[in-house]
Amino acid sequence: MSFNIFKKKVGSKTTRNVEFEELFGRYISEEKSNGLCKDSIHVCMKPKKVENTLPICLICVVDISGSMDSNCCNNVDGMESMYLSRLELVKHSIKTIVSTLRKDDMISVITFDDDSYLKIKPTILINKEKKDDVISKIDEITTKGCTNMWAGIKLAMNTSKSISYEEYQKSIMVFTDGYSNVNPPKGVYETLKDKLKSCKDKFTISTFSFGNNIKPKLLIDIANLCNGIYGYCPDGTMVGTIFINYMSNLLSTITPIVQVTITQGNDNKNTTVIGPLYRGIYRNAIFNIDKKLLNETKIIVELPMTGQKFEVPLNMDSPNLQTYIDEMSELDKKSNNTDIDHNDDDDDDDDDELLDKESDEETLKLEDIDTNGIIEEKDSKPIQYEEILLNQLMRDEFINILKKIVQTENLSSNNEENTKAIKSIKDYYDLLTSIKYKTKFIKDLMIDIDNPDPNHGQVEKAIRMEYYKTWGECYINSFLRFHQLEQCGNFKDQSLQYYGSDVFSTYRKMANTIFVNLPPPKTESRSYYRGSGNVRSSSQTFQMRNFINRHGGCFNGDAIVLLANGKTKYVKDLKKGDRLNNNAIVQCLIEQTSSSSSSSSDKNHLSKLYMCDIQGVLFTPYHPILMNNEWYFPNDLVESKEVSIHSWFNLILMDEENKKYEVEFSNGIKAITLGHYREENEVLKHPYFGTDLVLKDLQERDPIGYSQGYIFINEFNPRKLQFDKDNQYCINYYKVIPETETTIQSKTEDIKNIIVNNDFNKLVY
Structure with missing residues (x-):
């Protein structure tokens, strides 16, 4: 396999200001939307191609409380006899992150138990020796004590102060398997919220939980407040998956925060943060508007990290989605009639979309990887605007439904509320089914919502009462956040793959290769009695591919x-x-x-x-x-x-x-x-x-x-x-x-x- 996408750096300086290849607003009338939305404005943007992005400053905040010694193999089919602690797997993931970062990137590691500790001060990873030194210090981390999450976050924010956000994209990552049990008087969230009000620094905070014995609300709220993601690792198999994708998104990010504001008249103002701007990807926002004030509408896109503001031109000519859907439906029928004579398989047509194409599962040759090389953007295939719009309207409606579900109290114990939630998902699924022409994104979303394959259809399963209180709440909130930020967060959810660019996919292959080729943690295989009289024990080296799950492990x-x-x-x-x-x-x-x-x-x-x-x-x-x-x-x-x-x-x-x-x-x-x-x-x-x-x-x-x-x-x-x-x-x-x-x-x-x-x-x- 050839990877000529890597191009050596020639000392080019990274530009800080962002330029757009496309940036526009488009009025969408209810009459021409095929009944899929009310009067709305679609804001759409795509950045110009760049060869490199601002260096990353990553501050990892790691829970080292006693529960991080828990075995992450317990619920993994085929690995029950093995023992590997959550902390060891997190350490391996951070080592992968270190190995994936570039020579201008910076990393710091903070640990917390009853208190917090600066384990690794901010270090620029200028060469292999620096990376090896950081990795050796990561190996020294051990567990002890309770869970004082605020101490870890506070130290991370103080550490970030000394590093200019104008020179680095700064991201704080919080790793924990439990809820904080040593807290400030006002609680972690309110204390963080107060501190941010007086904070002039700019960074994001993403949170990651391990296992099902966790109350996720605090981690979800922190991620939402600080423009980060919430990653859910139910067991060991998802750890590599989550962090490989997280790093690939981070390395593909041009700027981490995009804010869109629509003003109509003097009083009607609506602002939303849509998350990062990625290389080679459209970013989108949908706003309901008052059609009567269309001529008094102003759209502003703001990039807080660069201090840039853009006034967005508005096209008031609404596209006709009904016509587009009818035309594409007819083309689909003709195509199906042409293909049917060549297909002797009687399976349901929807199964065609259950491909699980895992080109990103491929690993590169380790010697081919140059983390300091420039990854060039390919020319993207032309895509009809109406297809983008149809996908975005369905995405926006899906997000709104999931937000209502996760905001419902007692969903796991109140049968009436749970029934309503399930009905809202079913109604949305029926809406998707009723659309005569389904884009690949829509088909993939349907697979993620409801599918008989045990590796898919997780949304409908997650909100059932019996699952929501264990893994469902964590999964739905994580899945929702990935869709809000248009971010591919794992290998397994079909619809999330829509958000990955060629640049992202290349970084993902690199991170995947590094994850499986780093020296794995060594631990013990548990002893057990076999009928033949043999007793098995001994230290064992793990195959790290086992911790990269592309299908999910909730149902078999x-x-x-x-x-x-x-x-x-x-x-x-x-x-x-x-x-x-x-x-x-x-x-x-x-x-x-x-x-x-x-x-x-x-x-x-x-x-x-x-x-x-x-x-x-x-x-x-x-x-x-x-x-x-x-x-x-x-x-x-x-x-x-x-x-x-x-x-x-x-x-x-x-x-x-x-x-x-x-x-x-x-x-x-x-x-x-x-x-x-x-x-x-x-x-x-x-x-x-x-x-x-x-x-x-x-x-x-x-x-x-x-x-x-x-x-x-x-x-x-x-x-x-x-x-x-x-x-x-x-x-x-x-x-x-x-x-x-x-x-x-x-x-x-x-x-x-x-x-x-x-x-x-x-x-x-």
Whole structure:
């Protein structure tokens, strides 16, 4: 992969003043809006291309109270046996931030428990030695004491005073897993509000919470008051996601605060802060107005950090959204009619949008990254104004609905209020559904609101009473804030990806690469007893990719497989001819129930089976899986647990192109399939499951099913299994053996032990 987007600096000085490529206001009449808004004005702006931005001054305020020792792996599927503290993961994230910053950027680290401490004074990261020195000091941070958040914020503000906001974009980041329990008399928020009134300094404050045992209101209020974002990390998997995206936005920011004011006549004045101005991105604001005062309307855009003010020209000719929607709807119909003959998939069309395109998940080669290089802006594709407007009207309405929901008291305990909130979301979803032409942003927003895929539809789930009091309130407020600031805040929410520019995406790839390549925290894997008598313990190095979640971890469903057309399918729904995302083609799906149900052909029978839950996908303990480019047996990662399932599955693939014979699940984990002939390591190598022998036995077992692509097995007797001469590999798992045939190669005592110890799973591949 070539990355010629990096261009070496030639000593150019960063200009402070901002210039706009586009800056205008547009009147939107209710009559021509397709019923989507009242009389309004849309203010739209896009900055001119720049090669660099003002240096960043980042002040990290880190909670080191005792609760930061909590294990962030507890609720992560497939990682329950591991231990990594929240503080260790935060430290790794800050190290990523340090490594991502440029030579003119500055960082400071403050810690707080009962009091606050300047752990790292403001340091310009002029070279690798400076970065290494800062990272070594971060490693020294340990936990103790209570949670005096105000002490940390106050010290950060005092530290910021000595640094000119005219020379740096200053951002304070507050990291905590709990609410402040050592507070000033007026409380943290009111004390901060009072201090800001007399403060001539200019900075933003963003807050980040960890876990679900937190009261988020204070952190949300601080972020809103100080023009920052609120980032929610429910578990360890979201930490990398949140901070990689936060840093990518920060590095893409031209100026951190844009204020828009509309005045009509002498008395009607409305001011809103829309957040940062980013490289290569439109920023927008929608205002309801009095049509009678249209000729007396004045629009001002102010940039407090640069001291600039712009009077915005107003176009009073309203666009006709109804005409645009009708025209685009007709084009869509013609396009669909053209494509339908080439599409033999019966799935719902809406699934086309569930792509989870994760081009930003790609990591660059570490040696290709130059954090001091200039990232050039590409020419953006022309976009019709009506499409921008349609997206902004839907975004504005969505924000207004979410604001009302989060301002509702007792949403998690008052059934009447919760029902109203759910109805308001449903009504909005129905509105989106009713629009004849849906932009990609609208389709993605619908996926985020309500979708059967457990990785999506989080908005509707979050406001349910049973979830709002745990993770829902935090999620909705964070999601709302990202939409307010038109900021891509994570990898998983579809609609947020709309806000990412090419420059942002490049920074995101850089930060992602750095995060996964920095030396990971070392900690312990917890001991547990296994049926075989083995006890596992020891220090373990973490794969940091596990802490970058692009799908969310709140709900898990059946194993979902990625297809070549961008769609997904449950394993149980795969059919012969389905092409996987690696271009391998499904030849046969094998479904099996355990021997306990062998007397019945009832597929609804629940079998008891020991399986390993690896990030939401259940595997038999010895089925080879690929994680972070390493092959493992699942039981080498987590302890198997007894589960009740109807059946389990395996696949035969045709993969002449790659000869890898792998299936990839939506969580990024890959599994080997039958008859793969791969022997590059001891995990994959198998004289039966990895050769044509297994295919021959399946074909003989059910010739018609094999030919048609589906075999159902409900008769299985482990006493008839045969092993190789070393008694290590099963060599006849799927073979049909007549009742009279003896299995002299099987060691009867070993088979007996397998059955008695519930370790039948070690025979299943």
